[in-house]
Amino acid sequence: MTEQKTAEFNQGLIDFIAASPTPFHATQAMAKRLKVSGFTELQESDTWSLEPGGRYYVVRNGSSIIAFTHGQAPLPEAGIRMFGAHTDSPCLKVKPNARIISSGYYQLGVEVYGGALLSTWFDRDLSLAGRVTFRSDSDSPESRLIDFKDPIAMVPSLAIHLDREANRNRSINAQTDIRPILMLADEDPDQFTFSALLLAQLQAQYPTVKVREILDFELCLYDTLSPAVVGLRKEFIASARLDNLLSCYVGLEAIINAQDTQSCLLVCTDHEEIGSASACGAKGPILDQFLQRLLPDISDRLRMLDASMMISADNAHGVHPNFAQKHDAEHGPVLNKGPVIKINANQRYATTSETSALFKMLCSQADVAVQSFVSRTDMECGSTIGPITSAEVGVKTLDVGVPTFAMHSTRELAGTKDAHSLCEVAKQYFARTQAPGHFAGR
Structure with a gap:
């Protein structure tokens, strides 16, 4: 793999993530690319x-997509090489009665979607995107x-002067502490409605x-800071929604x-961050x-x-140098050292010794570390969607x-080499010409 090809791949990944602030936009971007x-x-x-x-390709709910290439080899004998990821990421979603007036400001009522790291939503230039349904002229x-696209909101932190314990013991109340500010409130509150804004x-x-x-x-807030290649040697990609649009892009390119x-x-489904239990989620019947x-x-x-x-692709935890004790000492993946096989004895991941062995062989053939x-x-x-898909569909x-x-x-932060390697x-x-699900010698 040349540095130029890796750089071109990463630029495509950056462009894709920047164009995909919501699962709807990600699915639309993938559909356009597939059609072209x-x-x-x-x-x-x-x-x-x-x-x-x-x-x-087929789209469901505008937020999940399946792409399929029908090979010449007979399906019952040759099987299908499946690759799965998810289109959603943790975020702040706007509540139905969105407008809040408090202390002279217009704010938005929001709900936490998925396991968001709430502290990172403060002091960010936020915009708003998603799907709007309306009654048309017909x-x-x-x-x-x-x-x-433009930054239209922010959740300001409380100044340390008003909370001297902030650096030692500040908790976040998801109902009251993360309401974004849009603008100053008018004297007449009816001057601004959320419907008029939409x-x-x-x-x-x-x-x-x-x-x-x-x-x-269905709208969510997102950080307007563009994805970027960062680091003294430009070894890292910093971006929102790397989990899991990075894997969607990998599967799309492949x-x-x-x-x-x-x-x-390729199947990229919505709602993984909240359990996948929907008509367009991996726990639903879409696949x-x-x-x-x-x-x-x-x-x-x-x-x-x-x-x-099925290869279920979803970001793995790299060993954090400031918190190395949070990792198993013998299983701490390092950024830019290759893709990661995820294993769990209690089936939180669906990896088996056979599927892992095949992936190691593929990595060797592609000259990629694992x-x-x-x-x-x-x-x-x-x-991930791995155990769900394995249980729902019955595929290794x-x-x-x-x-x-x-x-x-x-x-989030990932290495510049790993996505291209995957x-x-x-x-x-x-x-691969041999059916991926056939393992000899049983």
Whole structure:
């Protein structure tokens, strides 16, 4: 891997994350890229006829996407090389009755989505993005994505003069302490409504769309600071939403470059950060329903699944030099030392010795170093879509990820080499001629 190719990959990753402040925007960006690359969009309301050699994608809820290359090899014998990630990240979501007037300021009522590291949301230049549903001029409901892009809000910290214990013992109340400030309040409170704000943004982004009434919205705040390559030697990528848009981009690049010999699938689902239990989450039926439509015969489909494998890609914890004691001393991944195989005896990760061994072989073939992560035995670890997909679909699964610092912060940190390395391994995986789920010698 040349430094130029790695730099080009990272620039594409940075551009993708910057264009994807919400799962809706991330899915839209992936769909556009797939369409430009020759993939045909499928509608779930249509009858499908998928042909060998075809390249397809389907979107659900505007926030989850499946891309599929139909290989020439028979599905029941060759199986599918699957790669999974998730589109959502912890954030502050706007409540339905959003406007709050307090002490002469307009503020937003927000709700914490997922396991956000709340302290990192203070003193940031915040903007607002997401999906708005409205009554159109034809008296029917329509939805559009909006993104204010400009910094329009901030959650200021309380000055240390008013809380002398702040550096030793400051807790954060999610109901009262993280309300963003938008602007000074007018003397007449009816001068500003949140619906009017959304209406103005819709008209600015979609001047030809006629909006009669704002009906509802799914909006979240995000840090406007752009992703960047940082460090004295430019060895790190700093950005919001590295968990897990980085893995989405890795899978996207890999499947776009896949050949038509073997069948390959990328699934990027929403709601992983809150358990994946939704129609468009990994715990829902989205992947299983796609496979049913792909191969309706149950016997053939079970044979296909037996020959298939899923790589679940989600960021891993790099060993933090300031908190090395929080890691198992023998399993502390280092940034820029290669992708990480994630292992847990209690199935918080779905890795088995066989799926791990295959990944190590792929890394060797791609000339990529590989690391392992196991959490401290006296600490619980997080989980991924891996165990969920394995249980829901019945496919052999591996959990991997890129080592990362400050996971669930508004500004996470990863190495400049690792995402590209993982992508090279994913390409090797998609090109593998032997069915990835077949292991000899049992």
